[in-house]
Amino acid sequence: MWLHEKVLTRAEVWECPTGERLIPRLGIMVLGRGASLALPIGWLGVVINLRGCARVSSEIGLLSLTGRKWLVTDPDLPTHVQSARLGLTIVIATNPPARRQMRVENRLLPGIGALPKDLAQMLVTQLRNSKAPAQAFWQRDHQVQSVIECLEHAQRPIFSRLSRVPGKSRLARVRTLARLQRASLYAACNTDRPVRVADMAGLARFSSWHFSRTFARVYEATPLEFLQALRLGNARELLCRPDLSAGEVANACGFENASAFARAFRRRFGHAPSEMRMRNAEKWHTEQDEIANPDARQSTRLPIFDWCDNAHLTTGVYSRC
DSSP: EEEEEEESSSSSSOOOOOOOOTTEEEEEEEEETOOOEOOTTTEEEEEEEEESSSEEEETTEEEEEEEEEEOOOOOSEEEEEEEEOOOOOEEEEEEEEHHTTTTTTTSOEEEEOOOHHHHHHHHHHHHHHHOTTTOOGGGHHHHHHHHHHHHHHHHHHHHHGGGOOSHHHHHHHHHHHHHHHHHHHHHHHTTTTTTOHHHHHHHHHHHHHHHHHHHHHSSSOOHHHHHHHHHHHHHHTTTTTSSSSSHHHHTTTTSSSHHHHHHHHHHHHEEEEOHHHHHHHHHHHHHHHHHOGGGSSGGGOOOGTTTTTSSSEEEEEEEOO
């Protein structure tokens, strides 16, 4: 296994290698202070946002990861990951030979979700205890496998839909579900604009009729109902920000006006958007204070940036234990 470790602490871009496709390659990248990473086609990226905001862009759109969230990218699409100026993001990237060697193929599907507390604590502990990236190459396989197992547990709601996916074998159903997940990520990336069912069907490589029928069977909601739920979920997060008015939140989530947004929000959550804002205002201010003052709390003091002011690269070979 060829290991690439890179810590980017400045506004710098690094691209995963595309040559020598038969060599298993594992990349562990820590992004902070506006750094970014480019994943070419064929590379599967596990993006874990620990602090601040990370922006993930691809051909299907732009997605912002705020707070502690995870994202599994689609290896069939080139992807660009950028951390905010005060953010901290970890990206674990593997090419196809590495996924086969580590037995990761078909264990993770494209998707997004909240970061499990045990995984967040494990990563924060590893970063806090790290003194140099070249230490303990032999531990990387165990650490990456631990992250994958935690994400497998986090993706159980996705794999629970597998029994409703048409297909003769489990492998065929997993591949079909991965195509449907690509379409769902497209909807998540475009909650602020109109989304056509035909575009989602094209990404999943289905006809519009077959896609609508299969999507409703697997997700137990039509594509438009699924998109509406995503928009309202995004609106609930944006309502935590006191600097955005209800009209701005409605516009950012693709609603025609604030009245239509308020009616849909009340039907979904049982209370008005103003009530949600009052509940979460104090939480938002606390999170912003932690981001602006990372040394204020022990849990956010990560000395991984202390041993390197510029980009640091460690490349080497290690074998599985």
